[in-house]
């Protein structure tokens with residue numbers, strides 16, 4: 726391997742890592758927006774009992790921002806639904822399920838949640854129904870079935886944000902696992918180059 730090829734390899738590795746960092750920045754913004762939707766909309770009816778308010782710090786929110794999100798609840802409290810289960814049962818005929826592990830519980834995970842919450846439409850009889858879950862007892866909470874094309878676009882982004890967030894909530898350690906993977910690969914790569922150079926040096930002496 727000549728020096729040029731070695732540098733080309735290093736340069737491409739650097740670009741890849743830079744790209745990963747950029748994508749990570751986008752993802753962080755999506756997760757933060759999704760966390761807002763989850764706490765401000767979904768949490769009215771659904772609990773996310775395996776998440777604590779302090780977990781939001783892991784998404785890059787400041788302590789002050791989390792203080793606003795939790796209101797009079799404590800940092801260490803789980804996200805219990807604002808509506809009491811009995812009231813929800815009376816209103817919807819069913820207690821809304823906990824959402825913390827929903828992205829793992831349903832086949833299709835994040836994609837399923839996204840399609841379900843955007844799947845509402847107005848049926849021929851004037852009632853609202855859902856393409857993905859016909860007869861669902863959850864109301865069209867984002868207002869998808871009533872939206873005009875422009876506002877619909879914004880709602881679709883909102884739905885994607887909150888679904889992505891629920892994917893994170895179901896497996897908050899996934900990202901650090903992935904990052905560890907990248908670090909290990911970078912380490913192995915550098916080690917390979919060093920060992921190769923060492924091998925060349927040793928063999929030169931033998932020639």
Ligand code: HEC
Nearest residue numbers: 766767769770817819821822827838861862863864866887
């Ligand atoms: C006004 C109360 C209410 C709000 C707000 C609400 N939901 Fe629901 N949700 C329900 C009810 C009730 C059910 C149970 C529906 C059923 O089983 O028929 C449900 C069920 C679900 C399910 C499970 C569907 C399944 O396959 O069993 C998911 C996923 C879900 N909601 C996501 C969300 C998300 C995401 C939000 C926030 C954008 C949200 N919900 C906001 C009432 C609500």
